[in-house]
Amino acid sequence: MRVLRTLSAFALALLAACAVAIQPLAAQSILRDAETEALLNDMAAPLIEASELEPGNVEIVLINDPSINAFVAGGQVVYVHAGLLNAAETANEVQGVIAHELGHITAGHVVRFNERTRGAQGITILSLLLGVGAALAGAGDAAIGAIMAGQQAAVGNFLAFNRNQEAATDLAGARYLSGAGISGRGMLSFFERLRNQEIRRGFSQSDEAAYTRTHPLAGDRIQTLRGLLVEDAAWDTPDDADLQERFLAVQAKLYGYLAPAERTLALYPSTDQGTPARYARAYAYNKDAQIEKALAEADSLLAQEPDNPYFLELKGQILLESGRPIEALAPLRRATDITLNQPLIAGMFGHALIATEDESNYAEAERVLRAAVAKDRFNPFAWYQLGVVYAARGDIPRARLASAEQQVMSRRYPEALRNAQAAELGLPYGSPDWIRAQDISLQARGELERLRDSR
Numbered sequence: 001m002r003v004l005r006t007l008s009a010f011a012l013a014l015l016a017a018c019a020v021a022i023q024p025l026a027a028q029s030i031l032r033d034a035e036t037e038a039l040l041n042d043m044a045a046p047l048i049e050a051s052e053l054e055p056g057n058v059e060i061v062l063i064n065d066p067s068i069n070a071f072v073a074g075g076q077v078v079y080v081h082a083g084l085l086n087a088a089e090t091a092n093e094v095q096g097v098i099a100h101e102l103g104h105i106t107a108g109h110v111v112r113f114n115e116r117t118r119g120a121q122g123i124t125i126l127s128l129l130l131g132v133g134a135a136l137a138g139a140g141d142a143a144i145g146a147i148m149a150g151q152q153a154a155v156g157n158f159l160a161f162n163r164n165q166e167a168a169t170d171l172a173g174a175r176y177l178s179g180a181g182i183s184g185r186g187m188l189s190f191f192e193r194l195r196n197q198e199i200r201r202g203f204s205q206s207d208e209a210a211y212t213r214t215h216p217l218a219g220d221r222i223q224t225l226r227g228l229l230v231e232d233a234a235w236d237t238p239d240d241a242d243l244q245e246r247f248l249a250v251q252a253k254l255y256g257y258l259a260p261a262e263r264t265l266a267l268y269p270s271t272d273q274g275t276p277a278r279y280a281r282a283y284a285y286n287k288d289a290q291i292e293k294a295l296a297e298a299d300s301l302l303a304q305e306p307d308n309p310y311f312l313e314l315k316g317q318i319l320l321e322s323g324r325p326i327e328a329l330a331p332l333r334r335a336t337d338i339t340l341n342q343p344l345i346a347g348m349f350g351h352a353l354i355a356t357e358d359e360s361n362y363a364e365a366e367r368v369l370r371a372a373v374a375k376d377r378f379n380p381f382a383w384y385q386l387g388v389v390y391a392a393r394g395d396i397p398r399a400r401l402a403s404a405e406q407q408v409m410s411r412r413y414p415e416a417l418r419n420a421q422a423a424e425l426g427l428p429y430g431s432p433d434w435i436r437a438q439d440i441s442l443q444a445r446g447e448l449e450r451l452r453d454s455r
Helices: 002-018 020-027 034-051 082-087 091-106 109-136 140-179 185-200 218-230 241-258 261-267 275-287 291-304 309-321 325-338 343-355 359-375 380-392 396-409 413-426 432-453
Strands: 059-063 070-072 077-081
Touching: 034 059, 034 091, 034 140, 034 241, 034 309, 034 343, 059 082, 070 091, 077 082, 077 091, 082 091, 082 241, 091 140, 091 185, 091 241, 140 185, 140 218, 185 218, 241 261, 241 275, 261 275, 275 291, 275 309, 291 309, 309 325, 309 343, 325 343, 343 359, 343 380, 359 380, 380 396, 396 413, 396 432, 413 432
Parallel strands: 059 077
Antiparallel strands: 070 077
16 A cells, blocks of 8 residues: 555656646736837847747747746747846847747747656656556565656656757757847857856756756856857847847836835935836835825936836826826826827726726727727736726626626636626627627636536
């Protein structure tokens, strides 16, 4: 019985190890910000073109995670951790990371990862069967030996496969940088930073240590890539000054939004009057309920760039969150107009219109929010606000449909199913909204069945 319990525990451990690749996305939240998404898309665009992927099919998604990481987890989506943007020094470094992740997509590594984990499990299961056979024959030590040998073979097989993938993807990333005419200096400098971190944390740089890792040692990656990148025609190409300026602003903005206010104000003291510092302080002051100081920083940014939609969005956000929605309308309306109804900014504008509690604003709110979800259906906040407008105007079926849209994206499948079914009963038969209610019902029911069957 002891051996069988050991087998069960190890089998569960192996399954847990194989699930690691999908945990980050499930465990962490996605950060949505119009300015950051625009920057990431602009940084990735020439690399996507060089990789010969279809631009419209590739997404760059920001994850609220402080670790220095990026990954692909299915489809053609690159997930970038906020911690990576915080750790990078240049936009060029981030482009080097994105180029590497695009290599995973073009090589189909997510699909091959699943195939390889099945192979690792096969080796382990074979060793478990041998172990059971030895145990039943009375050879306990032989049983444990078979189990441990199988475990070592499975893990070693999997790690070697993963390291080979990473090394091949480094080379693919270098090709995409070259094809886009972007210098590989950032890719090398980022790996140098990773190597320094490995050394500071006491990670061995020996050949033996490499065999226990999922990625090649940073030093080995640098050695492999240096000659290739330095000899490339794009090596001396200057960094894009506009991208770098935007990157520093976004980096400071995210830090101000995510970090404790006191930490932001220490890193970006009032003596620093650069744009990134003022941007970070505005978010820190707003988080710390120092509204007038936050508005002063926002106004100083707008004095410098009156038509910057993201500075206008910032001022509108501060006013809205401090309970002054009427004052928030002008900057948010202007930001929405400048960006041609960028969905996230338009969603905030629609929220401000509703928050005035002035029914004369509801028609505009509905128009703005419908335009927002038409451009970006995966915007639960805008759907929620649209539901509020519909309910206020007495259109309960469409209010239920908007709630179902928001709930299915939040994985609240029972509520989504109930609201979609109720909406379907009240909507005109065969209309686009009626068809959408049916689609959500089917999706929610399918997810509920899948969750039930997995138990």
